[in-house]
Amino acid sequence: MTGGDFKEDSPEIYVAVTLDRIGQRYGLLPSEVLSRASTLDIIAMDVSISYERMKNSRSQGQVPEMRQEDMLAALKQRKQQ
Numbered sequence: 001m002t003g004g005d006f007k008e009d010s011p012e013i014y015v016a017v018t019l020d021r022i023g024q025r026y027g028l029l030p031s032e033v034l035s036r037a038s039t040l041d042i043i044a045m046d047v048s049i050s051y052e053r054m055k056n057s058r059s060q061g062q063v064p065e066m067r068q069e070d071m072l073a074a075l076k077q078r079k080q081q
Helices: 011-026 030-036 039-059 068-080
Strands: none
């Protein structure tokens, strides 16, 4: 993969961004992250990235705030379809 050979939401770019973010946070090179990071590190960064995206989307009015009861009702309704 080179600088322009990727799709915006491809798994490859997601892995590269995750490695970069972990490296930035802990002061490591991507190769060091690959050799030292555990699954927990990757999961924690995934949650962090997802949470940041959600906060940004909410601040721009793109994601409505929902109560847990409303989310569970929507999920139940979807499963019944």
